[in-house]
Each structure stands twice: as C-alpha cells, then as structure tokens.
Amino acid sequence: MKQQDGVLHLTAALKKYPHTQGLIEGAIAEPGLRLDCQVVEPIHRAFAPMARSQAYDVSEMAIVTFLQAKAYGKPLVMLPSVLAARLQQGCIVYNRRRGPLGVIDLPGARVGVRAYTQTTGMWVRAILDGTYGVASDKIEWITFEGGHLEEYRDPAFVTRAPTGKEMLQMLLDGEIDAAIFGNDLPDHEDIAPLIPDPAAADQVWYGQHGFYPTNHVAVMRSDIAQADPETARGVYRLLRRGKDATPDPVAARKRVPDGIEAMRGALEMIIRHCERQQLLPRKIGVDEVFADSLALLGAEAR
Structure with a gap:
C-alpha cells in the first residue's frame, strides 16, 4: 500500500477473467484508488502467501483457504464477491x-x-x-x-x-x-x-x-480495511463494476455473484461439507464469515 499523487495504490493478486480484465489493465478505476495487479500464475500460488503473511493488500483466494484462515485467526476480510466458480x-x-x-x-x-x-x-x-x-x-x-x-x-x-x-x-x-x-x-x-x-x-x-459452486473469492488485509472502510468499499465497487463491464453482466453475476444474500446458499453448503471432510479446526457460521463485510460495507454488502 502506498500513496502517490493523491491516489492510494494497493497491491493485488488477481487472475485475468472477463470480469477482472478491466481492473488488471487499469481501464476500470475508482477515484483515489488503484489496484496494482501482479501476475501470479497459476493464481493458487498467491493463496499461501496471502493466508500466511498477507503478502498482498487485496487477493483472490480459494474459499476453503479463506475459511481455514478465518478459523485460524488470520487478519483477513472476505469481500462478498465471487471471482471464480464452475460446475465440478x-x-x-x-x-x-x-x-x-x-x-x-x-x-x-x-x-x-x-x-x-x-x-x-x-x-x-x-x-x-x-x-x-x-x-x-x-x-x-x-x-x-x-x-x-x-x-x-x-x-x-x-x-x-x-x-x-x-x-x-x-x-x-x-x-x-x-x-x-x-x-x-x-x-x-x-x-x-x-x-x-x-x-x-x-x-x-x-x-x-440454483448456484454455481464457488471456488475463489476476494479478500483483503484486515488492517487496511478496518483503518479506512471507504477503501474496502472502493475495492468492492471495483469488483462489481468489473462484472458490469462484461459483455453479458447478467450472466456474469449469475455465475460469479456479489453480495451476502447471493452467496449465502453456496457458503452454507461449503461450510457444511468442510466440516464433514475435516477441513476446519473449529465450527464457523455463515454470519461469522460475513460479519466483517457487513460492518465495513454496510448495505452495499447485501
């Protein structure tokens, strides 16, 4: 994170999808905020550094990795935005x-x-x-x-x-x-x-x-998000605008939705199966996962 000419620059690790291409290339921007996207290929190589040491300010992350990070108390906030989902x-x-x-x-x-x-x-x-x-x-x-x-x-x-x-x-x-x-x-x-x-x-x-299985979501460092919730809201708006800029925004939001209510059903199923598969060290509720997003983003998170 750095300030330059009145613009806050955040380091980011995102894979190029139709709905992130504009963010990565700088065509989609937010006043006073830029995502400086780094190439990490394959993208899953970014997940461990982000989970363990918060190597980026904003990152794509596998949902199971985030749930484990949450259970282990890592200082990360999940923004309610799906970046990758597919039928399996x-x-x-x-x-x-x-x-x-x-x-x-x-x-x-x-x-x-x-x-x-x-x-x-x-x-x-x-x-x-x-x-x-x-x-x-x-x-x-x-x-x-x-x-x-x-x-x-x-x-x-x-x-x-x-x-x-x-x-x-x-x-x-x-x-x-x-x-x-x-x-x-x-x-x-x-x-x-x-x-x-x-x-x-x-x-x-x-x-x-009624949903595509969620693979990857967007996360950011808790210290940055909590120090200035408007920064978290700006990142979330960028992700939403990326989906609006795709050739078929309706299809994009159907496959990779934004918002707590749109994500709730998939997350409930993920948590249930993570528990059955012994992937989590403690019980986690859906409301606990979304609590930070709701506190930071308010009504926008819905």
Missing part, C-alpha cells in the same frame, strides 16, 4: 485403458488430488457425498502438496505421494485409480470423466441447488 463433475477423471470405473467403485479406491484442502477437491467430494452417497473417508486420498495454512494437518485417510511423483503420470501408470484436476484438466486420449456425461449431471445439480 467433470473434474474427477480416470484412465479408461485400465478398465471401467464408476462412482460405485470409489470406496477403497486411491484418488489423487493436488492438495486435500484444494477447493475443487472439496466440491467434488461434496458432490460424491451429497449426490452419490460416497463419503470422503471411504476413499484413500493421495496428495502432492500440503495446504495453504501451515497449522492444518490432513486427516488420517490422506497420504502424500512419494517425492517427485506427478498426478497425471501416476494415473496413467495405474498407481492411482482416479484423480481430481481443476484448471489443469488433462487433454489425453486415455483420460475420461469418471461421472458419465458430467455436463448433464452438472445441469441436474444446478437445477437442484
């Missing part, structure tokens, strides 16, 4: 050369995921549990990284892959039975969705729940 059932895949595999075969199976705390992994496990009746602790989870919060420890049914192993190669070699990928979903002729016709299954899920 195509994210769990298997190697079809090794024979058929379905959801019914997952109890006792070895399933890879980058980290047990990865939000995409949380959502896939939530869907396996809530839609297909396969609880997380019935699967042997193989991970390749730890969580973004140093305090967190994986449950007993989670095992770290040997050093140097890569998830896709382990799947091709038959060392794991299935794997969950996010934006890095592999394009390989042997890799197929474990859930048949995942796009259709996702539409059924969306019809039942």
Whole structure:
C-alpha cells in the first residue's frame, strides 16, 4: 500500500477473467484508488502467501483457504464477491485403458488430488457425498502438496505421494485409480470423466441447488480495511463494476455473484461439507464469515 499523487495504490493478486480484465489493465478505476495487479500464475500460488503473511493488500483466494484462515485467526476480510466458480463433475477423471470405473467403485479406491484442502477437491467430494452417497473417508486420498495454512494437518485417510511423483503420470501408470484436476484438466486420449456425461449431471445439480459452486473469492488485509472502510468499499465497487463491464453482466453475476444474500446458499453448503471432510479446526457460521463485510460495507454488502 502506498500513496502517490493523491491516489492510494494497493497491491493485488488477481487472475485475468472477463470480469477482472478491466481492473488488471487499469481501464476500470475508482477515484483515489488503484489496484496494482501482479501476475501470479497459476493464481493458487498467491493463496499461501496471502493466508500466511498477507503478502498482498487485496487477493483472490480459494474459499476453503479463506475459511481455514478465518478459523485460524488470520487478519483477513472476505469481500462478498465471487471471482471464480464452475460446475465440478467433470473434474474427477480416470484412465479408461485400465478398465471401467464408476462412482460405485470409489470406496477403497486411491484418488489423487493436488492438495486435500484444494477447493475443487472439496466440491467434488461434496458432490460424491451429497449426490452419490460416497463419503470422503471411504476413499484413500493421495496428495502432492500440503495446504495453504501451515497449522492444518490432513486427516488420517490422506497420504502424500512419494517425492517427485506427478498426478497425471501416476494415473496413467495405474498407481492411482482416479484423480481430481481443476484448471489443469488433462487433454489425453486415455483420460475420461469418471461421472458419465458430467455436463448433464452438472445441469441436474444446478437445477437442484440454483448456484454455481464457488471456488475463489476476494479478500483483503484486515488492517487496511478496518483503518479506512471507504477503501474496502472502493475495492468492492471495483469488483462489481468489473462484472458490469462484461459483455453479458447478467450472466456474469449469475455465475460469479456479489453480495451476502447471493452467496449465502453456496457458503452454507461449503461450510457444511468442510466440516464433514475435516477441513476446519473449529465450527464457523455463515454470519461469522460475513460479519466483517457487513460492518465495513454496510448495505452495499447485501
């Protein structure tokens, strides 16, 4: 954070989406406020530094990472703005050369995921549990990284892959039975969705729940937000204006909504499944998560 020529500059880590492009390029601005966006690729590499040491003034962050940070008392405020969301059932895949595999075969199976705390992994496990009746602790989870919060420890049914192993190669070699990928979903002729016709299954899920599964939200340092709530309101306005500037603002807000009420249903489900999956060290309520936003933003947060 720095003042320059009467403008407050905040460091920010945001991925370029249609609704953040204008902020990153400086085309969307707020009087007296600028976001100096840094390139972090892939964006999840920004989450641990932000959660652990508040490396940026404003940052995109996986919702599970934020909930853990909140539970561990990290000085962060979540602004009620979704930055990334997607339907998830195509994210769990298997190697079809090794024979058929379905959801019914997952109890006792070895399933890879980058980290047990990865939000995409949380959502896939939530869907396996809530839609297909396969609880997380019935699967042997193989991970390749730890969580973004140093305090967190994986449950007993989670095992770290040997050093140097890569998830896709382990799947091709038959060392794991299935794997969950996010934006890095592999394009390989042997890799197929474990859930048949995942796009259709996702539409059924969306019809039942009415929201896209939230992956990433916006957070900022508590000291900056609380010292000057108008700065927090300015950042929130920028995020909202970014969505208004997309070719289809209605579709953007449907997929990546702003506001407490629009986010409440997804957050309630996330918290419930985080508890079931042993991702949180203590109970967290939705109102606790939104309390800081409401105090800082007032009616704008609704």
